[in-house]
Amino acid sequence: MSLIQPRTLKGFRDYLPAVMIPREQMMQTARTVFRSFGFAPIDTPVLEYLEILSGKGSDETDRQIYRFQDNGGRDVGMRFDLTVPLARFAAQHIGTLGTPFKRYHIAPVWRGENPQAGRYREFVQCDFDTIGTTSVLADIEAVAVINQLLEAIGFDRFTISINNRTILSGLLDQHGLADKTVPVLRSLDKLTKIGREKTHEEMCRVAEISSEQADAVLALASCDGEAEEVLAQLPAITSGNATAAAGIERLTEIYRGALASGVPARRLKLDVSIARGLDYYTGVIFETTLDDLPEIGSICSGGRYDNLAGLYTKQHLPGIGASLGLDRLLAAMEQLNLLPDASTPAPVLIAYFDETHRDDYLKMAANLRLAGIGTEVYPEPKKLGAQLKYADSRGFTAAIVAGGNEWAESRCQVKTLATKQGADVAYTHDNPDALVAAVQAILQV
Amino acid sequence: MSLIQPRTLKGFRDYLPAVMIPREQMMQTARTVFRSFGFAPIDTPVLEYLEILSGKGSDETDRQIYRFQDNGGRDVGMRFDLTVPLARFAAQHIGTLGTPFKRYHIAPVWRGENPQAGRYREFVQCDFDTIGTTSVLADIEAVAVINQLLEAIGFDRFTISINNRTILSGLLDQHGLADKTVPVLRSLDKLTKIGREKTHEEMCRVAEISSEQADAVLALASCDGEAEEVLAQLPAITSGNATAAAGIERLTEIYRGALASGVPARRLKLDVSIARGLDYYTGVIFETTLDDLPEIGSICSGGRYDNLAGLYTKQHLPGIGASLGLDRLLAAMEQLNLLPDASTPAPVLIAYFDETHRDDYLKMAANLRLAGIGTEVYPEPKKLGAQLKYADSRGFTAAIVAGGNEWAESRCQVKTLATKQGADVAYTHDNPDALVAAVQAILQV
Numbered sequence: 001m002s003l004i005q006p007r008t009l010k011g012f013r014d015y016l017p018a019v020m021i022p023r024e025q026m027m028q029t030a031r032t033v034f035r036s037f038g039f040a041p042i043d044t045p046v047l048e049y050l051e052i053l054s055g056k057g058s059d060e061t062d063r064q065i066y067r068f069q070d071n072g073g074r075d076v077g078m079r080f081d082l083t084v085p086l087a088r089f090a091a092q093h094i095g096t097l098g099t100p101f102k103r104y105h106i107a108p109v110w111r112g113e114n115p116q117a118g119r120y121r122e123f124v125q126c127d128f129d130t131i132g133t134t135s136v137l138a139d140i141e142a143v144a145v146i147n148q149l150l151e152a153i154g155f156d157r158f159t160i161s162i163n164n165r166t167i168l169s170g171l172l173d174q175h176g177l178a179d180k181t182v183p184v185l186r187s188l189d190k191l192t193k194i195g196r197e198k199t200h201e202e203m204c205r206v207a208e209i210s211s212e213q214a215d216a217v218l219a220l221a222s223c224d225g226e227a228e229e230v231l232a233q234l235p236a237i238t239s240g241n242a243t244a245a246a247g248i249e250r251l252t253e254i255y256r257g258a259l260a261s262g263v264p265a266r267r268l269k270l271d272v273s274i275a276r277g278l279d280y281y282t283g284v285i286f287e288t289t290l291d292d293l294p295e296i297g298s299i300c301s302g303g304r305y306d307n308l309a310g311l312y313t314k315q316h317l318p319g320i321g322a323s324l325g326l327d328r329l330l331a332a333m334e335q336l337n338l339l340p341d342a343s344t345p346a347p348v349l350i351a352y353f354d355e356t357h358r359d360d361y362l363k364m365a366a367n368l369r370l371a372g373i374g375t376e377v378y379p380e381p382k383k384l385g386a387q388l389k390y391a392d393s394r395g396f397t398a399a400i401v402a403g404g405n406e407w408a409e410s411r412c413q414v415k416t417l418a419t420k421q422g423a424d425v426a427y428t429h430d431n432p433d434a435l436v437a438a439v440q441a442i443l444q445v
Numbered sequence: 446m447s448l449i450q451p452r453t454l455k456g457f458r459d460y461l462p463a464v465m466i467p468r469e470q471m472m473q474t475a476r477t478v479f480r481s482f483g484f485a486p487i488d489t490p491v492l493e494y495l496e497i498l499s500g501k502g503s504d505e506t507d508r509q510i511y512r513f514q515d516n517g518g519r520d521v522g523m524r525f526d527l528t529v530p531l532a533r534f535a536a537q538h539i540g541t542l543g544t545p546f547k548r549y550h551i552a553p554v555w556r557g558e559n560p561q562a563g564r565y566r567e568f569v570q571c572d573f574d575t576i577g578t579t580s581v582l583a584d585i586e587a588v589a590v591i592n593q594l595l596e597a598i599g600f601d602r603f604t605i606s607i608n609n610r611t612i613l614s615g616l617l618d619q620h621g622l623a624d625k626t627v628p629v630l631r632s633l634d635k636l637t638k639i640g641r642e643k644t645h646e647e648m649c650r651v652a653e654i655s656s657e658q659a660d661a662v663l664a665l666a667s668c669d670g671e672a673e674e675v676l677a678q679l680p681a682i683t684s685g686n687a688t689a690a691a692g693i694e695r696l697t698e699i700y701r702g703a704l705a706s707g708v709p710a711r712r713l714k715l716d717v718s719i720a721r722g723l724d725y726y727t728g729v730i731f732e733t734t735l736d737d738l739p740e741i742g743s744i745c746s747g748g749r750y751d752n753l754a755g756l757y758t759k760q761h762l763p764g765i766g767a768s769l770g771l772d773r774l775l776a777a778m779e780q781l782n783l784l785p786d787a788s789t790p791a792p793v794l795i796a797y798f799d800e801t802h803r804d805d806y807l808k809m810a811a812n813l814r815l816a817g818i819g820t821e822v823y824p825e826p827k828k829l830g831a832q833l834k835y836a837d838s839r840g841f842t843a844a845i846v847a848g849g850n851e852w853a854e855s856r857c858q859v860k861t862l863a864t865k866q867g868a869d870v871a872y873t874h875d876n877p878d879a880l881v882a883a884v885q886a887i888l889q890v
Contacts, residue, residue: 004496006536006757009521012492014534016542017485024476024486031469035790036814038821040462041469045567046491046523046553047457047511051449066492068513071557076454078491089459091451097461097788098838100824108491112516122490135824137803144811253803260804262811312451343542345480358582358698359705366589366707369481376483379545379580393543 011112011121017343023124023330027106029152030126030324034104037145039128042103044085050075056084056311064111078110082127082323090131091312099132099317106326120327129321131308136250138320139284139304140257146288146300147263149324154338157291158299160263161271164251164284165303167234168272170244171220175213183207185275188221192273196222221273227255230270254284282306286322293332299325342395346374347443349396351387354403360429364400364412367432373439391417398442400435402427414438456557456566462788468569468775472551474597475571475769479549482590484573487548489530495520501529501756509556523555527572527768535576536757544577544762551771565772574766576753581695583765584729584749585702591733591745592708594769599783602736603744605708606716609696609729610748612679613717615689616665620658628652630720633666637718641667666718672700675715699729727751731767738777744770787840791819792888794841796832799848805874809845809857812877818884836862843887845880847872859883 008014015023031041047070054062057080066078079085082105094101106126113121128145130138143160150158168185172178187203194202196218203214220237223230231252238244251270258268274287283304290299302322309317333339348368352361361377368375376396378387384401391399401422402412412435415422425438453459460468476486495512502525511523524530527550539546551571558566573590575583588605595603613630617623632648639647641663648659665682668675676697683689696715703713719732728749735744747767754762778784793813797806806822813820821841823832829846836844846867847857857880860867872880 003759004757006497006533006754007494008490008537009492009494009515009519010517012490014490014538015486015488016538017487017548020486020488023488028473028476031473036819038789038791038794038819040788040790041460041465042462043460043465043468045453045457045459046555047454047567049452049454052451066513066515068511070454070511072455074454088451092453093459093461098835102821103462110491122492130824133824135826137797137807137822138824140807141822141824144807148814257804257807260811261807262815309451312449314448343485344483345485346483349483352582359702362582362585362589362702362706366705369593370707374481374483376547377582377586379575379578379583379586381580390543 009121011114013120013122017345018341019330021342021345022333022339023326026153026326026330027124027126030106030149030326031104033145033148033152034128036148037102037141039102039104039130039145042089042105043107044079044082044089044105046078046108047076048079048085048088050077052088052312053077053079053084056087057081060113061111064113066110066112080111081109082107082125083321086127086129087309088312090317091309091315094132094309094313094315094317100138101131102129103131104128123327126324126326127321129308129319131317131319134304134318136253136257139250139254140261142284142286142302142320142322143254143258143268144261144263146286146322146324147258147261147267149300150288153329154333155290158267159269159289159291160258160267160300161269161274161287161289162251162254162258162284163270163272163274164247164254165275165281166247166283167238167244167251168217168220168275170241170247171216171238173243174239174241175216177209177213177217180207180209184209184217188217188273189275191218191221223272227265227268227270230272231255234272250284280305284320290332292336296328296332299329299332301325340395344376344394344396346376347397348373348375348400348439349387349391349394349398350375350377350400351384351391351402352378353381353384353387354407355381357402357404357407360402360407363429364402364427364432364435367429368436368439371432371436371440373436373443388415388417398439400439414442416442454566456559458565458567462790463786464775466787466790467778467784468771471598471771471775472569472571475551475594475771476549478590478593478597479573481593482547482586484547484549484575484590487534487550488552489524489527489534489550491523491553492521493524493530493533495522497533497757498522498524498529501532502526505558506556509558511555511557525556526554527552527570528766531572531574532754533757535762536754536760539577539754539758539760539762545583546576547574548576549573568772571769571771572766574753574764576762576764579749579763581698581702584695584699585706587729587731587747587765587767588699588703588713589706589708591731591767591769592703592706592712594745595733598774599778600735603712604714604734604736605703605712605745606714606719606732606734607696607699607703607729608715608717608719609692609699610720610726611692611728612683612689612696613662613665613720615686615692616661616683618688619684619686620661622654622658622662625652625654629654629662633662633718634720636663636666668717672710672713672715675717676700679717695729725750729765735777737781741773741777744774744777746770785840789821789839789841791821792842793818793820793845793884794832794836794839794843795820795822795845796829796836796847797823798826798829798832799852800826802847802849802852805847805852808874809847809872809877809880812874813881813884816877816881816885818881818888833860833862843884845884859887861887 281303285303726748730748
């Protein structure tokens with residue numbers, strides 16, 4: 001029989017232990033942070049009725065949905081994000097769950113887009129949302145969650161950029177540009193890329209607004225500096241427009257609340273030029289960048305929306321949420337050498353070379369695990385050299401060696417693999433304390 | 446615009462927080478146990494080339510594969526188990542990874558079967574395997590992992606039934622029945638259901654064997670009692686056949702090794718009648734049942750196989766593994782009232798009813814989280830009654846109440862929600878110790 005070629009589909013990938021260990025760790029860290037703020041986990045099916053999924057994102061995401069007819073003749077699709085399933089879920093269950101409802105959802109999504117470097121057709125999204133309240137406290141909390149997430153994952157130098165869309169809305173209104181919001185924002189989105197002059201020119205040409213109007217918009221977008229300075233400048237720039245003033249007040253509350261929640265001021269930036277998702281977000285919006293790798297773009301974005309589930313229910317469900325770019329962050333950590341270089345989740349290997357003592361190795365391993373120390377026993381009685389080579393290549397931290405002599409003398413050797421140094425330690429199954437202490441000392445190095 | 450009906454597909458379900466919290470907890474427990482034995486996580490794509498998936502399970506699973514053509518015209522399918530992807534993965538990567546290779550994989554799979562009570566078309570599998578070794582140590586370890594898994598999840602009364610398929614093979618060989626293995630095993634599988642007499646009758650009729658041959662097979666299968674008794678009886682029943690003798694020797698090593706690994710004898714049963722998966726398993730096999738709910742069947746099964754990935758590679762990859770029936774176990778825990786009744790992952794709710802102190806509530810929450818206490822702040826300044834009702838319905842354990850007076854006097858009220866009792870506790874942002882201690886005392890009750 002001829003062999004079938006073992007391969008993955010274009011745009012898909014396997015996760016080998018060396019990458020999967022930190023990836024799983026990151027998901028676990030995210031869960032712990034979400035839970036500590038009272039966000040609860042949910043899960044939804046990968047497959048949904050196609051009518052639930054299609055027409056909810058952009059034309060582009062629509063084309064990218066993996067869709068087919070199931071055996072029952074139903075048109076179905078694989079979810080392309082976690083927001084549409086959340087909207088469907090909320091419409092279906094919010095009567096049971098009640099509001100406010102805080103959920104997180106960490107799960108894969110699929111998009112049949114043309115794969116680029118570092119982008120895959122299957123990737124994990126990591127979302128959290130607070131639904132059913134317009135309270136500023138939920139906005140503040142979202143900032144605190146983002147800060148805590150990145151800190152817990154291991155980052156110190158990052159910037160959370162915050163804006164409130166209503167400030168710009170007020171300004172546009174003030175200058176009679178309310179009906180030109182979309183083309184103006186579309187030009188404004190290019191500001192950092194093409195610069196002030198070209199943006200000004202494009203605004204006048206494409207959005208058909210006057211040079212003075214473009215100046216006013218750009219004055220707002222260029223408002224820069226420390227957060228308190230930005231807040232001080234904004235009232236003058238928006239000329240006291242009531243909508244803008246309310247927006248500035250709210251942005252101020254979010255900023256000060258974030259500080260009260262323990263977010264360091266150095267990580268907060270008020271950036272009135274960011275707009276994100278023209279149609280979806282209606283209030284505060286966030287973007288987060290790594291100070292040492294700004295070029296990878298935002299690794300945690302989100303904002304406030306007016307009505308989550310309007311396509312599925314008449315119940316008005318405002319909310320706020322954000323999404324952590326887990327796979328992008330993982331790639332960044334790889335680039336910054338922040339990932340541990342091990343493909344074993346257990347730090348200790350017990351070598352096994354005296355077959356008559358098999359049950360002793362097993363007992364020793366059980367004792368170490370009881371003390372909370374992850375321990376693997378090499379499964380075959382091979383030569384010690386081969387086993388230590390295996391220990392090195394997998395990235396174990398310590399190895400324990402005991403042959404007939406050692407067992408007879410109630411001791412064993414504990415080797416630190418990085419330095420190749422070994423030490424003799426007393427050990428019996430009834431009193432593993434010295435071994436546990438010796439191993440703990442090595443693991444803490 | 447008319448609304449789209451929010452609904453899930455037939456055979457699929459949403460997981461709401463009250464169920465998802467313990468489900469996620471169970472997955473996390475499984476990961477922790479797997480890691481402590483040195484099993485490493487991997488992940489594979491949900492979609493595979495159809496040729497990888499089809500023809501690998503039974504005709505039944507073949508029919509159940511969700512399959513379609515993707516936009517690139519490729520025939521693809523959604524995985525129906527984690528074993529076929531592991532075989533493909535191993536064939537593709539074992540050169541890089543080396544052996545022995547120990548992995549776990551916790552992920553959803555899909556089968557378009559007709560949904561029955563408690564069975565869904567999407568469910569999570571939770572597998573662990575050791576590949577590339579025939580060592581008995583790996584067999585023993587699998588028993589130890591199963592024991593540790595169930596213990597860590599919270600079970601005490603369960604039975605791991607162990608058999609070694611080669612004992613029966615030896616016996617069949619001894620009686621000239623080697624070519625009748627499949628029909629004999631098929632009848633034998635019905636023993637517990639239809640009883641000894643009917644099994645005997647069916648064996649003679651369907652497998653066309655003599656009454657004496659059927660007697661010999663049933664004598665083995667009926668061999669019962671304490672493990673050491675079973676081991677003592679087996680040599681006589683198998684009349685000293687060499688294959689059977691080697692099989693008995695191995696079963697003895699597995700049993701004694703499991704005891705050495707800390708598995709209590711009361712949880713181990715040597716059951717030479719279990720056969721499982723006629724073609725796949727070739728050595729030791731396991732089934733695990735809950736002593737208080739045997740009727741739900743095996744909740745963790747597996748065994749040793751000769752060659753994992755023969756369809757994809759010429760490399761011979763023996764291994765051993767088992768699969769935890771996570772969703773079945775969750776249903777069992779629900780039935781046994783072992784699941785906590787909360788739909789919040791944070792135990793503490795801070796009531797928010799004095800808007801001028803919003804930042805104080807946020808700071809207090811940050812302080813509690815710093816002490817490792819999951820804390821939610823109610824997002825809106827509603828009446829206290831409504832907030833406490835919310836706390837009750839979500840299953841919070843403690844609530845903290847502080848209004849203008851309390852803030853002025855550097856104190857707050859801590860309420861135990863189960864008893865409705867409250868206590869005054871000193872609190873300032875700079876010294877939250879008394880509050881932390883008071884809350885910890887409540888949470889430990």
